[in-house]
Amino acid sequence: MSQLSCSFFIINKKYDKLVQYQFFKEYHQDSMSVAIIVLKNVASSWVGLACQIVVTMLLTPFVIAKLGNEAYGLWLLLQGLVGYYGMVDMGLRAGLTQSITRRIAADDIPSVRRHIAAAIPLFLGLGVAVVAIAGLLAIALPRFVEISDNIVSVVLPVVLIQALGVAIKLPVTPYGAVLVGLQRYDIANAISIVTRVVFAVMTWQALKTGGGLVMLSLILTLTDFLDGFIRVVVARRLLPEIRRCGLTFDRSELNEIMHVGVWNFLVGISRQFIYFSDVIVVAILFSARAVAPYGLAASLVEYGTKIVVAATKVLFPTMTHMLKRGDKSALVDLYVTSTRIVLGLSLSLLVVGSTWIRPFLTLWLGDSEQSKELVSQAPLLYAVLSIAFIFVGLQRVGTQLMLADNKLKSLSLFLLAEAVFNLLASMIAGKILGPVGIAVGTLVAASLIGFVLHLPAHAVILEQRSLSLLGKIAFRPLAFAALLACTMIAMSRGLGPVSSWFDLAFAGTVSVFASVFLFPIMLSSAQISGLRTLIKIKISALLKRFPRPTQSF
Numbered sequence: 110m111s112q113l114s115c116s117f118f119i120i121n122k123k124y125d126k127l128v129q130y131q132f133f134k135e136y137h138q139d140s141m142s143v144a145i146i147v148l149k150n151v152a153s154s155w156v157g158l159a160c161q162i163v164v165t166m167l168l169t170p171f172v173i174a175k176l177g178n179e180a181y182g183l184w185l186l187l188q189g190l191v192g193y194y195g196m197v198d199m200g201l202r203a204g205l206t207q208s209i210t211r212r213i214a215a216d217d218i219p220s221v222r223r224h225i226a227a228a229i230p231l232f233l234g235l236g237v238a239v240v241a242i243a244g245l246l247a248i249a250l251p252r253f254v255e256i257s258d259n260i261v262s263v264v265l266p267v268v269l270i271q272a273l274g275v276a277i278k279l280p281v282t283p284y285g286a287v288l289v290g291l292q293r294y295d296i297a298n299a300i301s302i303v304t305r306v307v308f309a310v311m312t313w314q315a316l317k318t319g320g321g322l323v324m325l326s327l328i329l330t331l332t333d334f335l336d337g338f339i340r341v342v343v344a345r346r347l348l349p350e351i352r353r354c355g356l357t358f359d360r361s362e363l364n365e366i367m368h369v370g371v372w373n374f375l376v377g378i379s380r381q382f383i384y385f386s387d388v389i390v391v392a393i394l395f396s397a398r399a400v401a402p403y404g405l406a407a408s409l410v411e412y413g414t415k416i417v418v419a420a421t422k423v424l425f426p427t428m429t430h431m432l433k434r435g436d437k438s439a440l441v442d443l444y445v446t447s448t449r450i451v452l453g454l455s456l457s458l459l460v461v462g463s464t465w466i467r468p469f470l471t472l473w474l475g476d477s478e479q480s481k482e483l484v485s486q487a488p489l490l491y492a493v494l495s496i497a498f499i500f501v502g503l504q505r506v507g508t509q510l511m512l513a514d515n516k517l518k519s520l521s522l523f524l525l526a527e528a529v530f531n532l533l534a535s536m537i538a539g540k541i542l543g544p545v546g547i548a549v550g551t552l553v554a555a556s557l558i559g560f561v562l563h564l565p566a567h568a569v570i571l572e573q574r575s576l577s578l579l580g581k582i583a584f585r586p587l588a589f590a591a592l593l594a595c596t597m598i599a600m601s602r603g604l605g606p607v608s609s610w611f612d613l614a615f616a617g618t619v620s621v622f623a624s625v626f627l628f629p630i631m632l633s634s635a636q637i638s639g640l641r642t643l644i645k646i647k648i649s650a651l652l653k654r655f656p657r658p659t660q661s662f
Contacts, residue, residue: 128440149295155297155416162412164309170474173401175316178479180260182400183378184322186392187267200374201231204489206286213290216518218350221290225283226354227362236276243272255396260322267326268544274330284344291347295351300343357535379524379628383554384411386532387547394539394547402483403544406490413458414498421451428513430571440510441571445581449504449631452586455502459647460496460590461620464597466491468607488549497552500559503582507567523566527558585631592630594622 173181207227212221249269251261288297308328315324346350391403431440466488511520511556535550542549560579568575600619607613629637 115130115476118345153295153298157301157398158412158415160302160305164305165408166473167404169310170480171313173315173474173479173483174322176603178401179396179398179483180322182397182404183256183260183264183391184325185404186254186388186397186400187264187271200370200372200377201235201366202282202286202370203373203377204368204370205283206289208365209283209286210290210370213287213348218348221287221348222351222354222356223359224362224366225287225351226357227359228283228366229280229354230356231363231366232279236279239270239279239456240269241274243268244632254392262320267322270323270326270330274326274333277330277334278337281340284337284341287344287348287351288340293347296343296347297340300336300339303338307335308332373488375521376517376524379521379528382528383524383531386528387535387551390532390535390539390547391544394536395544398537399544402486403490404485405470405548406487406548407494409462409487409491410458410494410498413462414455414501415494416454416458421447421509428510432513437572441573444506444510444567444571446632448503448582449586451502451506452492452499452582453589453628453631455495455499455587456590457593457624459492459499459622460593460597461617462495463492464601464620465607465613465616468613472610472613486544489545493545493548493552497548497555497606500552500555503559504563507563510567510570516566516570523558523562526562527554530554530558588625589630592627593624596627 149375172184176184205224209221209224212218212224244265247265248266250256256264285297288294311328311332312325315328324512387407388400388404391400403474428440428443431437431443467484470484470487471480508520511517528596531551531554533550534553535547538546538550538553540546564579565575568578571578597620600623602618604612
């Protein structure tokens, strides 16, 4: 009896191994397929961001030279206000995208058609509201912001034209959601790249021939229309069933859009307020001219922050699966490692950027009097804002964790608290310290809300103590930053003055290599060992695909 039981156990164990192997093979293939889609979408997002950065870097000095500091500052201010126009659809767009994505995944195309048919009239109404609000805002703006008489006359047409561009983009939102639902971020980003290049070329030509702010606004609205038109055509081609959806006022569909969008709306409006309120506070407390250096520093920090956090969104589905499986140990490891990497990249941008920003701005903007004014003020603002956005980076991985644990309401309230505190702290510090005080206010708000609200919420989900979790995620990045700072100080003294683009490129390249060399500090010894093993496996697999030719004698 015992021999029979033993034989059965062996056979059963072998069968289990066979089943497990087959399951792992299928799961691995599915995982690779998902990984390829995610990597393709992330890569296309990074290419789109790189295109945006390159266009901005090439266009900004030319725009400043043609418009002047005050007109350029006014343009940045009005662009910030356009960000506030966009807040009217932030929550609804997110809710619409989530609903359409779920319906496409369920292959429920008729309900997708109903959703689009109900959403278009809603967004058309929002577009009309945007234009009306913009008209009132354009009339009131010169009373609150000091603007020279020679450009105050263009405020009304510029604001109205930009608002029209936003109104054009709103009804196209459902078709953009279809591209997301089909996981075609690559196409969506390609459309953005094309329209951005078109805008850059037309802007260059317009300013070269004497155009001003009104012409820039017309070009922006035209490219917004082009972007929307292409998205509609492509979405209808990829999903032909959504053609001729018509327009309806289906209450059930509208209620779903509104219900899902409420908390997303609060998240969106809070983020817009955090990102754009500083520029408006600078304009109100000081002048449109003072916006130029602040906006320049803030835009450089924003681009760096986008690079750092662009990939954190892909953590959401992974964290969701881990929470459903109850795999808290793996979830903690993922959170800690991802947050360390984000903090390390953010600190790299602070240390390396602060080291070379002054020669970069001098080479980039030229040596005119207007440029010297910007170069003298922007570096300090960049340093303070970079420190502030380190704490934003601290929140990013945790944001995906809270969304995975269905804590959208708490997340929206945290961001709202940060937005209000950011405004109050910036106004108080700005009156005391000047424009740099506004950056200090942003830093205080981001750090305090991060430590008091975000980190404890992350610790509760992960079933960790807040201080213990903070030690796990912060110690290694801080050590990395200290060593990198010492390296940058020694390098800047050793290289001497950077006076050409070649010198700057060389310094930047060495800085990148130094950052990469020190980066393993943020990984544990087990992670480093696993990374080495993975690299060896990949190299071995690659070499097997290209076998050495056999020699014949």
